[in-house]
Amino acid sequence: MPKPVIWTVDDDPDVLRAVERDLRRKYGDPYKVISADSGASAMEATRQLKLRNEPVALFLVDQRMPRMSGVEFLEKAIELFPDAKRALFTAYADTDAAIRAINNVHIDHYLMKPWDPPEERLYDVVDDMLDDWQSSFHPVFEGVRVVGNQWSPHSSEVRDFLGRNFVPHQWLNIETDDTAKQLLDTTGADPASLPVVVFADGSFLSNPPTAEVARKLGLKTKAEFPFYDLVVVGAGPAGLAAAVYGAADGLHTLLIEREAPGGQAGRSSRIENYLGFPMGLSGNDLARRAVAQARRFGAEILAPQEVTGVRIEGPTRVLKLADGSEIGTRALLIATGIAFRKLDVPGLDRLSGAGVYYYAPMSDAFSYRDGDVYIVGGANSAGQAAMYFSKFARQVTMLVRGASLSDSMSQYLENQIAATKNIEVKLNSSVVGVEGAGHCESLTIRNNKTHATETVPANALLIYAGAVPRTDWLAGVVERDAQGYLISGQHLVLEGKRPAGWTVDRDPFYLETSVPGIFVAGDVRHRSAKGVTSGVGEGAMAVKLVHQYLGLL
Numbered sequence: 031m032p033k034p035v036i037w038t039v040d041d042d043p044d045v046l047r048a049v050e051r052d053l054r055r056k057y058g059d060p061y062k063v064i065s066a067d068s069g070a071s072a073m074e075a076t077r078q079l080k081l082r083n084e085p086v087a088l089f090l091v092d093q094r095m096p097r098m099s100g101v102e103f104l105e106k107a108i109e110l111f112p113d114a115k116r117a118l119f120t121a122y123a124d125t126d127a128a129i130r131a132i133n134n135v136h137i138d139h140y141l142m143k144p145w146d147p148p149e150e151r152l153y154d155v156v157d158d159m160l161d162d163w164q165s166s167f168h169p170v171f172e173g174v175r176v177v178g179n180q181w182s183p184h185s186s187e188v189r190d191f192l193g194r195n196f197v198p199h200q201w202l203n204i205e206t207d208d209t210a211k212q213l214l215d216t217t218g219a220d221p222a223s224l225p226v227v228v229f230a231d232g233s234f235l236s237n238p239p240t241a242e243v244a245r246k247l248g249l250k251t252k253a254e255f256p257f258y259d260l261v262v263v264g265a266g267p268a269g270l271a272a273a274v275y276g277a278a279d280g281l282h283t284l285l286i287e288r289e290a291p292g293g294q295a296g297r298s299s300r301i302e303n304y305l306g307f308p309m310g311l312s313g314n315d316l317a318r319r320a321v322a323q324a325r326r327f328g329a330e331i332l333a334p335q336e337v338t339g340v341r342i343e344g345p346t347r348v349l350k351l352a353d354g355s356e357i358g359t360r361a362l363l364i365a366t367g368i369a370f371r372k373l374d375v376p377g378l379d380r381l382s383g384a385g386v387y388y389y390a391p392m393s394d395a396f397s398y399r400d401g402d403v404y405i406v407g408g409a410n411s412a413g414q415a416a417m418y419f420s421k422f423a424r425q426v427t428m429l430v431r432g433a434s435l436s437d438s439m440s441q442y443l444e445n446q447i448a449a450t451k452n453i454e455v456k457l458n459s460s461v462v463g464v465e466g467a468g469h470c471e472s473l474t475i476r477n478n479k480t481h482a483t484e485t486v487p488a489n490a491l492l493i494y495a496g497a498v499p500r501t502d503w504l505a506g507v508v509e510r511d512a513q514g515y516l517i518s519g520q521h522l523v524l525e526g527k528r529p530a531g532w533t534v535d536r537d538p539f540y541l542e543t544s545v546p547g548i549f550v551a552g553d554v555r556h557r558s559a560k561g562v563t564s565g566v567g568e569g570a571m572a573v574k575l576v577h578q579y580l581g582l583l
């Protein structure tokens with residue numbers, strides 16, 4: 031928490047030094063005493079304080095300064111720090127100006143020069159003002175601040191990115207929050223280039239790609255070494271588990287994640303079926319703990335960083351990354367999970383990020399307080415979202431294509447939904463249109479049995495329509511099934527024949543792909559059980575198989 035600032039401004043260098051010295055002597059410990067010799071330089075420094083979110087407790091300013099008087103300075107400065115206490119230093123001749131300032135800029139005190147001895151003529155007044163200020167001061171937020179528009183897809187993307195990478199941040203909605211407007215003015219950034227991301231050091235970026243935000247935050251996107259024992263691609267539950275157990279077992283391990291640790295699970299508001307957590311836990315918590323655990327064992331984690339290709343060079347598997355760099359590894363584990371299936375519905379793409387979301391971030395739930403939220407999908411992820419959003423929304427409606435929820439959803443969740451008053455389930459229903467000017471305002475829904483359509487007002491459409499693997503970067507290297515899932519173990523040995531190009535004298539291990547030393551775990555694996563627990567189990571098991579493989583080399 032930064033120390034609150036006491037500002038003193040005076041154009042006379044001797045006076046400035048003296049007042050600064052007296053203030054430091056008494057207040058230098060709990061406060062940061064700073065000074066400037068002109069209103070203009072003080073104004074620029076005040077703007078920087080605002081950008082760094084450092085609170086100002088008190089302005090103590092000389093009235094008689096040649097280019098900008100004390101009152102003129104205070105008029106501007108209090109726009110940035112309206113809660114700061116204000117005092118003017120005046121000579122006897124300026125008393126009238128000081129009295130006028132009491133009304134104009136609501137100064138709290140004026141002090142006559144000289145103020146000697148400070149114990150009698152300065153400290154009591156300053157104590158009084160600081161006590162007042164402290165009594166209504168709320169500690170400021172210290173992390174990254176994002177000024178944006180609630181309905182801007184890019185604002186949502188940046189927020190989601192920060193949240194999922196565990197970066198503490200404060201969201202300031204330009205439409206409803208005066209602080210947001212003030213901060214935007216202070217940066218001087220173009221209001222048409224939102225979001226503006228303001229960092230703790232006061233610097234800011236306008237409408238930045240998330241990769242630039244990552245760079246600025248110092249998120250690690252470059253590997254420390256050119257070669258590892260084990261590289262894991264994808265930091266969902268499977269990849270995180272492999273990183274934890276790989277590093278714990280002494281393998282020099284690197285984990286590479288395209289977006290943010292947690293994978294699909296990171297979007298889950300409450301995983302209720304994970305062993306050892308009878309009250310459930312959020313996917314974000316699970317990911318945060320796993321990342322801490324992996325790091326504690328010495329695993330290196332790159333995020334955001336994408337793997338775009340792989341080639342085999344003898345015993346080395348060489349990975350190509352999106353930034354063009356390459357990394358070699360003795361063993362490779364692919365745990366890239368599955369990616370959301372897109373819906374082809376008129377209006378949907380245009381409003382994506384503006385009330386329409388695939389697997390909406392949980393942090394958005396509050397935005398739909400008292401709103402009408404529609405959820406597409408009938409699997410557990412849709413059910414969890416319905417439960418979570420129902421705590422904020424006026425009404426949640428689930429649109430389910432099939433004739434029953436039971437076919438696709440766990441019984442415990444179906445029961446919870448049935449018992450929640452503000453959730454309605456519409457079976458045999460599909461969304462066929464999304465309408466709205468700047469954001470989602472209404473939906474057209476079709477009954478798949480009767481083909482009747484209706485248009486309903488909607489504040490949000492949240493889509494949980496399943497997912498597919500994205501493994502094109504492995505095409506031609508590793509065998510995949512028709513949907514793109516990676517084939518492993520016994521599924522590769524057909525009528526006793528090992529896969530084409532197989533180079534070692536044994537069958538592939540259970541989680542080994544068609545290339546020796548390249549393993550697969552989690553949802554991306556052909557015929558995997560899917561889910562958090564099986565992902566974690568497979569990630570751990572893969573590490574044991576990697577050991578066996580390395581022992582065989």
Ligand SMILES: Cc1cc2nc3c(=O)[nH]c(=O)nc-3n(C[C@H](O)[C@H](O)[C@H](O)COP(=O)(O)OP(=O)(O)OC[C@H]3O[C@@H](n4cnc5c(N)ncnc54)[C@H](O)[C@@H]3O)c2cc1C
Pocket residue numbers: 263264265266267268269286287288289290291292293294295296297298299300301302303335336337338365366367368369389410411412414500503551552553554560561562563565
């Ligand atoms: C909203 C929601 C709720 C859910 N709730 C539950 C639940 O309650 N219980 C349950 O058991 N399951 C639940 N699931 C399913 C569960 O989350 C998944 O089965 C699980 O996350 C799969 O883990 P994974 O590690 O195999 O892959 P994923 O979680 O999909 O992670 C894969 C990771 O790989 C990264 N990646 C992909 N390609 C690359 C690349 N080329 N380079 C670098 N990184 C890459 C992705 O960005 C992703 O982070 C839920 C899913 C969702 C979406």
